[in-house]
Amino acid sequence: MNKVNVVGIGPGHKDYILPMAYKIIEESDVIIGGKRNLDIFESYNKDVYLYNSNLSDMCDFINTNKTRRKLTVIVSGDTGFYSLLDYLQVKIGKEYINVVPGISSYQYLFSKIGKSYKDYGLYSLHGREIKWIEKLKDKKGVFLLTDKKNSPDNIAKQLIEKGLYDIKMIVGENLSYDDEKITIDIPENIMIQQFSALSVVVIENNG
Numbered sequence: 790m791n792k793v794n795v796v797g798i799g800p801g802h803k804d805y806i807l808p809m810a811y812k813i814i815e816e817s818d819v820i821i822g823g824k825r826n827l828d829i830f831e832s833y834n835k836d837v838y839l840y841n842s843n844l845s846d847m848c849d850f851i852n853t854n855k856t857r858r859k860l861t862v863i864v865s866g867d868t869g870f871y872s873l874l875d876y877l878q879v880k881i882g883k884e885y886i887n888v889v890p891g892i893s894s895y896q897y898l899f900s901k902i903g904k905s906y907k908d909y910g911l912y913s914l915h916g917r918e919i920k921w922i923e924k925l926k927d928k929k930g931v932f933l934l935t936d937k938k939n940s941p942d943n944i945a946k947q948l949i950e951k952g953l954y955d956i957k958m959i960v961g962e963n964l965s966y967d968d969e970k971i972t973i974d975i976p977e978n979i980m981i982q983q984f985s986a987l988s989v990v991v992i993e994n995n996g
């Protein structure tokens with residue numbers, strides 16, 4: 790039985806993609822993903838299904854084609870950290886899915902700042918709201934995926950509103966790309982800057 794591959798391709802640069810991901814994509818008939826991820830495999834000349842946030846249409850396409858064509862869904866970072874994996878397992882069926890991990894944006898950023906992440910809380914504010922400031926209490930710090938609304942400057946504003954002025958923020962923009970930028974500063978300075986839509990944040994707990 791053909792399985793639908795769900796493949797994590799890391800933060801974005803092709804050197805951070807696992808050989809297994811390349812192999813599976815090479816063997817696929819159709820690759821499915823967002824533009825940023827599909828562009829990396831342009832030279833493979835595969836049929837593509839460009840996913841533009843209409844998940845339901847994408848699942849219809851997968852369910853219609855899954856038994857007769859080799860399909861691979863490409864996700865950014867790791868499959869196990871806030872990717873489409875959980876949703877696809879429900880909609881396509883767990884037994885039809887083969888998962889290949891990738892390097893997550895948090896693994897990449899922590900490696901760049903030379904720290905281990907085992908004592909940090911790892912969370913997402915990408916299209917979701919959580920009470921992340923409360924999580925700071927029990928951890929060495931938190932790592933946050935961001936989005937347009939919960940951008941690094943907005944996260945800094947929320948820290949200021951809670952009186953957390955003297956706390957270290959690390960913002961990773963466009964990680965692994967040529968224009969990668971890592972900014973380390975206090976919330977007061979982060980809140981007046983603009984950051985890439987592709988950003989993650991680490992907040993260090995001083996206490």
Ligand SMILES: C[S@@+](CC[C@H](N)C(=O)[O-])C[C@H]1O[C@@H](n2cnc3c(N)ncnc32)[C@H](O)[C@@H]1O
Pocket residue numbers: 799800801864865866867868869870871872892893894895915933934935936961962963964965966986987988989
């Ligand atoms: C849907 S989540 C996917 C997370 C992914 N599964 C992972 O393991 O990193 C998308 C978010 O990941 C973060 N992200 C992914 N790639 C990134 C990169 N190259 N640089 C900075 N942030 C990135 C951004 O916060 C973005 O909004």
